[in-house]
Amino acid sequence: MSDVNYAGFWRRVLAAIVDSLILLVPMIAVMYVFGILDGLFESPDTRAPLPLGFVVFSLVVGWGYKALLESSAMQATPGKMALGLRVTDLEGGRLSLGTATLRSWPWWLGSVFQLVEGILGMSSALSTIVSFAGLISVVVVAFTARKQGVHDLIAKALVLRRAAA
Numbered sequence: 001m002s003d004v005n006y007a008g009f010w011r012r013v014l015a016a017i018v019d020s021l022i023l024l025v026p027m028i029a030v031m032y033v034f035g036i037l038d039g040l041f042e043s044p045d046t047r048a049p050l051p052l053g054f055v056v057f058s059l060v061v062g063w064g065y066k067a068l069l070e071s072s073a074m075q076a077t078p079g080k081m082a083l084g085l086r087v088t089d090l091e092g093g094r095l096s097l098g099t100a101t102l103r104s105w106p107w108w109l110g111s112v113f114q115l116v117e118g119i120l121g122m123s124s125a126l127s128t129i130v131s132f133a134g135l136i137s138v139v140v141v142a143f144t145a146r147k148q149g150v151h152d153l154i155a156k157a158l159v160l161r162r163a164a165a
Contacts, residue, residue, distance in 0.1 A: 009142035018079030071100035103155035106134030
């Protein structure tokens with residue numbers, strides 16, 4: 001791949017913010033249905049645990065949004081498309097769904113651990129550590145030559161700026 005234009009850290013952050021805002025609408029609607037909004041501003045000590053159905057819904061939606069869209073012919077989420085980005089393998093090709101799932105771990109793995117901890121009645125220490133590792137994985141983008149996070153390196157993926165038409 002010649003003349004590769006890697007997507008920088010801040011452009012990727014902006015794309016993530018756009019995607020988060022898009023996902024916020026269905027999440028708030030489902031939170032309303034589950035009655036989660038009622039206790040949202042209560043003390044964490046008195047707040048009821050999140051319903052299992054909501055946790056599963058949020059995991060499926062979060063995974064599906066990223067992995068399905070980034071492995072599709074679009075090769076991008078709406079946030080990435082809005083900022084002129086696409087996700088590729090190291091040769092510029094499309095990611096498989098499995099590779100896109102692997103690449104998206106910083107966005108869903110902490111929630112999986114949180115779900116398991118909730119089911120088993122464990123403390124949230126492990127999910128906190130996994131979520132922090134996901135954050136570090138994303139921040140690494142700012143410091144690598146090809147603007148890859150740890151999740152990109154593991155999945156052998158790149159996030160590129162689309163060529164100007």
